[in-house]
Amino acid sequence: MSSNLQMKILAKETAIYGVSSIVGKFLNWLLVPLYTYVLQQQSDYGIVTNLYAWTALLLVILTYGMETGFFRFANKAEENPKTVYSTSLIALFTTSLLFAVACVVWRMPIANALGYPTHSEFIALLGIVVAMDAFASIPFAYLRYKKRPLQFAALKLLFVFLNIILNLFFLVLCPKIQDWAIISSWYNPNYGVGYVFVANILATGIQTLCLLPAIVEGFKNEHGLPTSDSRRLFSGDLLKRMLRYSLPLLVLGVCGIMNQTLDRILFPFFYDGADAQAQLGIYGACFKVAMVMMMFTQAFRYAYEPFVFAKHKDRESVEAYADAMKYYIIFSYMILLGMIFYLDLLKFIIAPSYWEGLKVVPVVLWTYIFQGVYFNLSFWYKLTDKTQWGAYFSIIGVVITFALQAIFVPRIGYMASAASSTVCFFILMLFSYFVGRKHLKIPYDLRRIGIYTGIVVAILAGYYGLAQLLSMNEWTKMGLGTILFITYSVLFYRLDGKTLIKKK
DSSP, rough: OOOOHHHHHHHHHHHHHHHHHHHHHHHTHHHHHHHHSSSSSHHHHHHHHHOOOOOOOHHHHTTHHHHHHHHHHHTOOSSSSSHHHHHHHOOOOOOOHHHHHHHHHHHHHHHHHHTTTTOOHHHHHHHHHHHHHHHHHHHHHHHHHHTTHHHHHHHHHHHHHHHHHHHHHIIIHHHHTTTSSHHHHHHOOTOTTTTHHHHHHHHHHHHHHHHHHHHHHHHHHHSBOOOOOOHHHHHHHHHHHHHHHHHHHHHHHHHHHHHHHHHHHHHHHHOSSSTTHHHHHHHHHHEEEEHHHHHHHHHHHHHHHHHHHHTTSOOOSHHHHHHHHHHHHHHHHHHHHHHHTHHHGGGGSSOOOGGGGHHHHHHHHHHHHHHHHHHHHHHHHHHOOTTTHHHHHHHHHHHHHHHHHHHHHHHTHHHHHHHHHHHHHHHHHHHHHHTTTTTTTOOOOOOHHHHHHHHHHHHHHHHHHHHTTTTEEEEEEHHHHHHHHHHHHHIIIIIHHHHOEEEE
């Protein structure tokens, strides 16, 4: 197969995976207005925010790097890919089942420890969901290994659509038809937020059932017939080698996800007020408003990651990396300005009772920008095989986030949660830059990046200053923001836009 054809196939598969992921995240994002407008109390959304932060962390722990381990060993010439797959399936099934059983059996003490003594069933429901998701990571990895991106994307989007439909059914439709006999026999109008988790377990269960053909495939021989060879189905020696490879990745994965979710996990423990869940709900809802920036970063990541590794052997690759960094920052600033200037419109995404927390949105936007820059910078240790630095940085980030939240959340509430993440990724960004320049010299255009940063800071200072000085109303502020946004766009076109168009 020619190199050009391989690149075309890679680009096509990347687009399918990327689009399905981004569309899925966007559709899930649309549940935020539903929850904030329909759930009875802010504390209800606080429960959703807190427990789903826990599930993100637990999912990383329960997969314990085996997805990457599967890819690594399935592509080794001396290994049988079928044995690697079935061994991975059996391992993940065993640990996931034990976890689900533990969550069901010990749901009461876990619920008491997390602050949900009256709803221990939430723990059981989410424990089963996380267990199914962890197990499903291997069949999904198998679909990628077998180059079935359309099947992969279809099953991922199936869950998203099912979850949205079920949420609408339980939270919107059922209250209107609860007098129907077929509904009133089981529906409890006071259960509220619980139906969010019921919808999740139903959607996840259906997705898992749809994965059964891929799961069964792991227990068939090369001729598509069920195999009775136990040595082919499971290899203890192979599992040990896979664990030696995968478990170190667990440390990196856990620290990485903690840097992203620790603020929502720790908040109920550190916040002194009696309304901790309500405050967390406000923070979680307003945090989601800023996720447009995260979607942009995710889209960039899907496009940039294969590009970096494909370009690595080219002599001009470092210049390409430098250009990518510059344009990522330029367009990130454009999204930042647009969201801040039109926040008075975007705020209607969430219910008015949550608007008091909108002050965290600019802070969270800066967090995503620093996180994206840190992702750009992280390629120096991936390209030089010094991935231990990724673990070092992640551990440092966890320590910074934990310390800042422990000190400031009791004093200033969720603003400290938002700021701690911003400070964390800003410091990690600096660490990665200064350490990385000693291992891989990339000529980042710091002068031009500094100019754009100065322009954005000046624009924001002028915007906030004039709005405060002249006591502008919402429409006048948006008018001023539009003028400033056009100003930034014109400056970008004159400084770099013409060059970018010529390169295309």
